[in-house]
Amino acid sequence: MPKSKKQRQLFYLMPYGLWLLLFVIAPLILLLFQSLTTQNGHFTLHNYALYFSSGTYLLMTFNSVFYAFLITIITLVISYPTAYLLNQLKQKQFWLLLVILPTWINLLLKTYAFIGLLAKTGTVNNFMSLFGIVPQQLLFSNWSFLLVAAYIEIPFMILPIFNSLAEINPRLEQASRDLGANRWQTLRRVIMPLSMPGIKAGIQAVFIPSLSLFMITRLIGGNRVITLGTAIEEHFLVTQNWQLGSTIGIILIVAMVITMIFTRDRKRSRKRG
Amino acid sequence: MQPVKLCAFLVTIDLLIKSEGWELTNISTPIIEFKNVGLSYGDDEVLKNIDLELEAGKFYTLLGPSGSGKTTILNLISGQLTVTHGDILFEGNIINDVPVEKRHMNTVFQDYGLFPNMTVFENVAFGPSIKGMSKKDIKTKVTEMLTLVKLNQYADREITELSGGQRQRVAIARALANDPEVLLLDEPLSALDYKLRKEMQYELREIQQRLGITFVFVTHDQEEALAMSDWIFVMNDGVIQQNGSPEDIYDEPINHFVADFIGESNILDGIMKTDYLVHFTGKDFENVDAGMRPNERVEIVLRPEDLDLTTIENGKLIVTIADQSFRGDYYEITAIDDDGNEWQVQATNKSKIDARVGLTFDPEDIHIMRFNESENDFDARLESYEGEEDAEK
Secondary structure, three states: OOOOHHHHHHHHHHHHHHHHHHHHHHHHHHHHHHHOEOOOOOEOOHHHHHHHHOHHHHHHHHHHHHHHHHHHHHHHHHHHHHHHHHHHOOOHHHHHHHHHHHHHOOHHHHHHHHHHHHOOOOHHHHHHHOOOOOOOOOOOOHHHHHHHHHHHHHHHHHHHHHHHHHHOOHHHHHHHHHOOOOHHHHHHHHHHHHOHHHHHHHHHHHHHHHHOOOHHHHHOOOOOOOOHHHHHHHHHHHOOOHHHHHHHHHHHHHHHHHHHHHOOOOOOOOOOO | OOHHHHHHHHHHHHHHHHHHOOEOOEOOOOOEEEEEEEEEEOOEEEEEEEEEEEOOOOEEEEEOOOOOOHHHHHHHHHOOOOOOEEEEEEOOEEOOOOOHHHOOEEEEOOOOOOOOOOEHHHHHHHHHHHOOOOHHHHHHHHHHHHHHOOOHHHOOOEHHHOOHHHHHHHHHHHHHOOOOOEEEEEOOOOOOOHHHHHHHHHHHHHHHHHHOOEEEEEEOOHHHHHHHOOEEEEEEOOEEEEEEOHHHHHHOOOOHHHHHHOOOOEEEEEEEEEOOEEEEOOEEEEOOOOOOOOOEEEEEEEOHHHOEEEOOOOOOEEEEEEEEEEOOOOEEEEEEEOOOOEEEEEEOOOOOOOOEEEEEOOHHHOEEEEOOOOHHHHHHHHHHHHHHHHHHO
């Protein structure tokens, strides 16, 4: 065993460090390298130039950001009240478990389940036909895409918000009411600001993965919504243009880093004379 | 005035008084009143038929061990809890269903409950800003409150940067910034060290007297209660055991619980042979109590500070010193009498362990407690024979 504290720390860090190096850092370098070369391996900025001059790619970027934004807003609006309510319940750990349960099921399975539900001959249409409503085209629409994406992301939004709410001393709510604030004012001025770290973590957990969704866009959205995720998949698997695929990948990573910076948990600090 | 008219006039007044629920002796309505208030959780009766009246502008203390129901009473006043039965009145109006935020009272919580995301200023400004006061008025109010608790230098500090004592002061300033008519304090000093606690006791009392508002203070510390209050309610098992001025409660505890809980006491079984003659430890002693049945079984209270050590010849009782420790201004002595009773004595003079000495006390130091005597009966009995004494003179 290594002796000094520093050596010991390095030793413990080794397994994950190795993993990080092989499967995160090395691929990132390769991706960056690919994006900066031609197919013959010469250095070029052509891929980036192409990306930023193409209306199609810029539209895709806009679509990605816009839809990720919509998905985040929808999940937030649903999740915050839910997390707040869960916290008031007696058996809150049990109810939370129910909320988290769907995340244990494979994403692809859940997506296929939705196809079964939303298809023209699916459960929803069958049920509606009982009331004499003609089967509607539910799948392959923007709405179905948003619905399924939000469904999948909701637990990832609820969990951090729930945790930050659970950390708030119930006394603070009592104190706020005692000082004359009604329930809504208490929520607005005490509970919400104190649960901000949870909201930010939830936004990170939902917005960033939503930027690069591709399976749901294809299976549920029917490629009506083309996002950056779809584009990357196309370039790597269909057109075999790995260079452009890498470029989009790098741009996506930059977008994620920017999101991280905006939603990071800033401790309030003030300079004092 | 003709007799008939006068009579009619008096009847009218009488009816008026009755219909308004006034009593001639007490025209001013109590600021807070409990009428037969009870609170239960399922079968667990936390408070049993509490009746109390609080006058405006006084310092009240609810004193009792944990689980006695004192904080429950506070939470009922503030509105954090709702009664199971009975009525709570504020200035004569029933407020059972008035929500917390609409009551004219504020609370200083045991753990302060300060908002960690706000500065000292923002914490104190919370109430006024909810009320919709202008920025300028809020600033004036907050400055005034922070000056009151001597924290005006700390307005921009984060709560996490404050010591326990400073947080305590912020909590007081925040509660007072709403101009409450009643300030409720839930064991606010229990987290402070001894010296700071003494300081805050003095300051709280001063603040209460300066503002002239009603304080309801909850504590389990009898010393604190005796030092600060105008009036004390001693609680146990969800029942008010006794209420009175600190002097009354200390000098004339009504039952074993109060005698034991307030200060240190030597409590013994005895028999009240006749008026002014009590029998305990096999001897008769002259005392100053009367109004009981002949040979009634009673309990005797003798406070340690009323006992003194003397020579065997001068002693009313002979005891053997079992233990002695120096307490600064007195010696804390444990002595055993010949019947095996243990006596706590606070003596000014030193003795020796195993020494045989005399124990002496004055007739008025013997306090008699009857079994199951209610406060009202106690007061009535006291009045009856004290009246007799005056008549004899």
